Amino acid sequence: MSEPLRVMVNGRAGGTLDPLDRGLAYGDGLFETILAVDGRAPLWLRHMARLAEGCARLGLPPPDPAQLAAELDGVVAGLARAAVRVTLTRGSGPRGYAPVGATATTRIVAAFAAPTIAAHVQRQGIRVRLCDLRLAAQPRLAGIKHLNRLEQVLARAEWDDPAVGEGLLLDTEGRLISATAANLFLCRDGRPMTPALDRCGVAGVARAEVLALRPDCLVRELGTDDLMHADEVFLTSSLRGVMPVTRLGDRQWPVGPVARALQRHWRGMDPAGAAA
Amino acid sequence: MSEPLRVMVNGRAGGTLDPLDRGLAYGDGLFETILAVDGRAPLWLRHMARLAEGCARLGLPPPDPAQLAAELDGVVAGLARAAVRVTLTRGSGPRGYAPVGATATTRIVAAFAAPTIAAHVQRQGIRVRLCDLRLAAQPRLAGIKHLNRLEQVLARAEWDDPAVGEGLLLDTEGRLISATAANLFLCRDGRPMTPALDRCGVAGVARAEVLALRPDCLVRELGTDDLMHADEVFLTSSLRGVMPVTRLGDRQWPVGPVARALQRHWRGMDPAGAAA
Numbered sequence: 001m002s003e004p005l006r007v008m009v010n011g012r013a014g015g016t017l018d019p020l021d022r023g024l025a026y027g028d029g030l031f032e033t034i035l036a037v038d039g040r041a042p043l044w045l046r047h048m049a050r051l052a053e054g055c056a057r058l059g060l061p062p063p064d065p066a067q068l069a070a071e072l073d074g075v076v077a078g079l080a081r082a083a084v085r086v087t088l089t090r091g092s093g094p095r096g097y098a099p100v101g102a103t104a105t106t107r108i109v110a111a112f113a114a115p116t117i118a119a120h121v122q123r124q125g126i127r128v129r130l131c132d133l134r135l136a137a138q139p140r141l142a143g144i145k146h147l148n149r150l151e152q153v154l155a156r157a158e159w160d161d162p163a164v165g166e167g168l169l170l171d172t173e174g175r176l177i178s179a180t181a182a183n184l185f186l187c188r189d190g191r192p193m194t195p196a197l198d199r200c201g202v203a204g205v206a207r208a209e210v211l212a213l214r215p216d217c218l219v220r221e222l223g224t225d226d227l228m229h230a231d232e233v234f235l236t237s238s239l240r241g242v243m244p245v246t247r248l249g250d251r252q253w254p255v256g257p258v259a260r261a262l263q264r265h266w267r268g269m270d271p272a273g274a275a276a
Numbered sequence: 277m278s279e280p281l282r283v284m285v286n287g288r289a290g291g292t293l294d295p296l297d298r299g300l301a302y303g304d305g306l307f308e309t310i311l312a313v314d315g316r317a318p319l320w321l322r323h324m325a326r327l328a329e330g331c332a333r334l335g336l337p338p339p340d341p342a343q344l345a346a347e348l349d350g351v352v353a354g355l356a357r358a359a360v361r362v363t364l365t366r367g368s369g370p371r372g373y374a375p376v377g378a379t380a381t382t383r384i385v386a387a388f389a390a391p392t393i394a395a396h397v398q399r400q401g402i403r404v405r406l407c408d409l410r411l412a413a414q415p416r417l418a419g420i421k422h423l424n425r426l427e428q429v430l431a432r433a434e435w436d437d438p439a440v441g442e443g444l445l446l447d448t449e450g451r452l453i454s455a456t457a458a459n460l461f462l463c464r465d466g467r468p469m470t471p472a473l474d475r476c477g478v479a480g481v482a483r484a485e486v487l488a489l490r491p492d493c494l495v496r497e498l499g500t501d502d503l504m505h506a507d508e509v510f511l512t513s514s515l516r517g518v519m520p521v522t523r524l525g526d527r528q529w530p531v532g533p534v535a536r537a538l539q540r541h542w543r544g545m546d547p548a549g550a551a552a
Contacts, residue, residue, distance in 0.1 A: 004371075009295050016292040017300070019285050019384045024293070024363070026425035027303030033371075058426070059433060083371065087300070090429075095280075095309075095359065095388045097425065097432040097456055108295045112371050136412035136476075137448060140430055148424035149302035149373065150334070153366075154416055156373040157335060172413060180373055200412075 005082070006075040007110040011067070013074070021106050023089025026097065027147035029106070030054040031087040032205075035114055035239050035270060036076045041084070042269035043238055044069070046205035051088070054144035060090060061105060068109065075111035081272055083114040083239050089147070117240055117273060122263060125246030125255050126165030126235075128179065130224075131155040134172045137199040145202050156180045165243065166235060168227075171200050176222040182235035182243065183207035185217070186226055187258045193218035193226070206236035210262060232256025241266040241273055281358070282351040283386040287343070289350070297382050299365025302373065303423035305382070306330040307363040308481075311390055311515050311546060312352045317360070318545035319514055320345070322481035327364070330420035336366060337381060344385065351387035357548055359390040359515050365423070393516055393549060398539060401522030401531050402441030402511075404455065406500075407431040410448045413475035421478050432456045441519070442511060444503075447476050452498045458511035458519065459483035461493070462502055463534045469494035469502070482512035486538060508532025517542040517549055 009015030022028035032047045041047065048065045055062050068086055076082045087108040090099055133155040141148065155167055166179040177195050178184050183204040185194045192214050197203050211217055227233065233245040233253050242262045244255040266273065285291025298304035308323045317323065324341045331338050344362055352358045363384040366375055409431040417424065431443055442455040453471050454460050459480040461470045468490050473479050487493055503509065509521040509529050518538045520531040542549065 004296055007295055015295070017295045017297075019283055019291070019293045019363075020280055020361075020386060021293075021300065022429075024297065024300040024303075024305075024365070024384075024423065025307070025361075026429055027300075027423050028426060028429050029300075031301070058430070085296075085301075085371065087295075089300070095361065097428045098436075099429055099433050100436065108300075110296060133416055136414035138412035138427065140409055141426060146426055147300065147303050148426045150304060150417060150422055150424045151414065152373045153298075153302055153304050153375055154334070157375050160374075160376065 004110040004112050005079065007108065008071050008075060010107050011071060017106065017108070018092045021089055021092055023087065023106060023147055027149070028099070029087060029089030029147045030058065030060070031085055031145055031147060033238055034072065034084045034086060036072060036079070036082045036084050036111070037270050037272065038080060039073065039076055041072065043205045043209060046208050047238070050145065050203065050205060051086070054146060055088065057140070057144055058146065059099060060088060063088060071109040075109055079111060081114040081116070082111045085110045085112070087147070115239055117243070121165070121243065123255065125244030127163055127247035128166045128168055128245050129159060129164050130248065131158055131167040131169050131180070133158065133169065135169050135177055135200040137171055137173070139199055142200050143197050143203040152180050168248070170224070174223060176224060176227055177201040179235050182237040182240065185210065185234050185236065186222065186230035187232045187256055188230055190258060191216060191218065192258050193220065193222060195222045196220055204236060205238050206241065210236055213262065213265060232259055234259040241270060280386040280388050281355065283384065284347050284351060286383050287347060293382070293384070294368045297365055297368055299363065299382060299423055303425070304375070305363060305365030305423045306334065306336070307361060307421055307423060309514055310348065310360045310362060312348060312355070312358045312360050312387070313546050313548065314356060315349065315352055317348065319481045319485060322484050323514070326421060326479065326481060327362070330422060331364065333416070333420055334422065335375060336364060339364060347385040351385055355387060357390040357392070358387045361386045361388065363423070391515055393519070397441070397519065399531065401520030401529070403439055403523035404442045404444055404521050405435060405440050406524065407434055407443040407445050407456070409434065409445065411445050411453055411476040413447055413449070415475055418476050419473050419479040428456050444524070446500070450499060452500060452503055453477040455511050458513040458516065461486065461510050461512065462498065462506035463508045463532055464506055466534060467492060467494065468534050469496065469498060471498045472496055480512060481514050482517065486512055489538065489541060508535055510535040517546060
């Protein structure tokens with residue numbers, strides 16, 4: 001993770017932001033974090049679908065995928081592997097929460113160097129911890145990748161041990177939901193399952209890809225008991241693909257066949273994702 | 277509510293914002309909306325105290341009140357009555373939720389024309405409605421005025437009838453919490469009470485002023501039954517002072533003695549607050 005390589009604001013390189021943009025004033029907007037490999041985004045359609053749904057849920061105008069594609073091309077030109085953050089906000093407007101009067105939406109497209117997952121992590125999996133912070137249940141905002149992310153900031157701030165790869169989050173009722181920046185899958189007898197995200201959490205595009213590849217996957221309420229009884233555990237994210245979880249405290253899991261098969265699929269999409 | 281009159285970013289007039297500021301990326305920051313009357317903010321100390329608590333809760337460096345006071349002076353110079361929005365964010369940093377590596381915090385100070393409450397509203401009170409959106413319970417973020425305000429945006433978007441002055445919010449358990457941009461007080465037999473804000477809601481500075489003036493005020497869980505059985509109802513906000521609530525659907529309340537006494541106190545602080 002590093003400084004951005006290129007940034008466009010409303011289509012202009014080096015464009016600036018109104019200090020009173022509602023995206024900052026209230027977190028009034030959405031974002032996508034898109035992996036671009038040799039200038040192409042393997043999960044582009046899923047990102048655009050999620051962005052469109054988020055705009056509909058927040059009463060924002062629908063996104064313009066052709067315009068965003070052109071701007072993504074602009075910021076990744078010449079980069080073999082980039083993480084592109086696309087942000088849409090409600091733009092500027094009169095002071096106050098009411099969304100009326102907001103002028104045109106603000107569009108930010110920024111390219112960063114994409115993280116490469118060390119091959120040993122892909123092979124051996126990561127250690128996770130259980131976060132203290134509990135996610136609040138807000139169905140109106142569940143699933144979409146809006147800008148109100150203080151829960152994730154506070155959860156991620158709970159650790160700085162580089163040996164811990166991610167933190168698992170429960171909701172305020174103790175249901176297992178996700179990691180701070182990835183979705184979670186458990187497998188029992190070869191069958192994957194993943195938490196329902198109707199109350200909180202972000203419905204990831206990589207999660208959507210797995211659900212399409214494994215229509216037998218159960219989507220339901222899960223708890224820490226399910227985690228402890230799982231045969232294998234893995235996380236998914238657009239930038240990191242499939243990350244097996246092999247340690248939580250004293251509990252260990254193997255890297256299992258479900259994750260391995262999905263990793264093979266991901267290598268087809270992102271050949272350079274795992275560093276040799 | 278109008279365009280800002282003057283804006284400073286990190287102490288510079290007309291300063292610009294990094295499009296990747298964490299205040300926009302994640303709503304990673306706090307704000308205050310401060311009434312300035314003839315260049316002085318009557319509730320300044322309460323605003324600084326709340327801002328300091330918010331910084332402590334979010335792991336941000338403590339604010340510098342002397343610096344903020346100088347910048348407030350800069351943006352309100354010559355204005356009889358201004359609403360000043362002070363925003364602090366965690367600034368820029370590497371991509372991702374982890375707050376480490378964020379460079380210096382970002383500071384935005386902007387002056388707007390302050391709303392004047394028509395005298396008849398002060399005398400007759402306002403009509404409110406009950407919002408459909410329910411506030412989620414997140415104790416880690418309760419009380420502080422952070423930038424994650426999509427709940428308030430969505431709640432305020434529920435109506436555009438100018439005859440409705442505010443919307444009341446319940447939490448997901450049905451407890452009465454506040455209005456979208458004000459705190460709520462109910463009175464029974466002359467005794468005020470206000471919702472506890474340990475799970476959600478913003479602990480307003482005007483609310484704090486009322487609690488100091490009325491140490492007999494109860495702070496506890498309240499529900500719509502309490503609202504319906506109240507003798508009088510009023511809202512408080514830093515910019516609007518004390519606003520009696522006189523109508524909700526078919527229910528009506530008088531403007532009562534508790535509100536009237538508090539309005540007299542407020543006129544001492546903000547003589548021009550109510551337009552003749």
